[in-house]
Amino acid sequence: MSGTITKLASGIAVLAGAIGVGVVLYAWRLPPFNDGTQVTDNAYVAGKVTIIAPQLAGYIVRISVADYDEVSEGQLILQLDDRIYRERLEQAQAQLLAQQSSLSSSAQSERSAEARIKSAEASAQAAQVSRDNAEVNAKRQQELSERGTSSRASLDDANVALSQAQATYAQTRANLEVARQDLQTVIVDRETLEADVKAAEAVVELAKIDLSNTRITAPVAGKLGEVGARVGAYVTPGTQLTSIVTADR
Structure with a gap:
């Protein structure tokens, strides 16, 4: 009887150890729990950010881009009156x-x-x-x-x-x-x-x-951020309208 109990206790100990190892491997995203996908809550854009702002005051009469568009250097972003x-x-x-x-x-x-x-x-x-x-x-x-x-x-x-x-x-x-x-x-x-x-x-x-x-154009090629401008809005020098992210090379 005592032998059976001893074997059962040993089996439980081994199972507990295996579960513990599995938990550690999962927590650290190690094989076999690593599928090659990296996830982080602290992501950032690896590139240079250029803020787009007007140099003079005026009403916006035309917006030629949308949020997160890819733009080329010199491309019109928006037009002031x-x-x-x-x-x-x-x-x-x-x-x-x-x-x-x-x-x-x-x-x-x-x-x-x-x-x-x-x-x-x-x-x-x-x-x-x-x-x-x-x-x-x-x-x-x-x-x-x-x-x-x-x-x-x-x-x-x-x-x-x-x-x-x-x-x-x-x-x-x-x-x-x-x-x-x-x-x-x-x-x-x-x-x-x-x-x-x-x-x-x-x-x-x-x-x-x-x-x-009055023609606000992209100074560099890259990807726009959110365009915080609307037709009819009045802007002043330095007002941030959007941003352009360029690849950091």
Whole structure:
């Protein structure tokens, strides 16, 4: 009887040991309980995540993707209302044209000022010749008058002519100086206008950048996350719209 009990106890002990081993193998997912499938509650995406956000404010008018879509680099994700930004670009371009027109007018003014200088120089040279001739004539009449071979009236006429010639010469010299100052003013103004044109060009480029930023595109190829945007929603710079996960290579 005691032998039977001993055998039964030994069998129970062996069975308990086998069950214990089985429990350990199952808990650790070791063969034969491992089917090759790995399961974890702490999963993560092995890749680089790029956050997609607008650089300017506006209303969403179009969404071209869905949650978890595969996208290529440069593919349109969504479109913001671009009417204001198009208007700003047109205004900037119009201002640039106006500044360029003013600069062109300045170039024409410079050529005109140079022409006036040449004309004033010619007038001054002619007036100088007339003054010199009047001086010679007045001196000759003075000598003749002193010798008594010329009338006083002739001397007076010569002196009057000399005074007029001197006044005319002085006026032509003043006109020449004014023409030179006009040219200098045009040159100075042109430098300002050139700066205005460069500033207008910069405004146009900024307006173009803003307009292009109304199209939010994928900066890289990858898989989208959830798209947290809806048509008609108003977004501001930095608002997270979605994300793109790229393979970590």
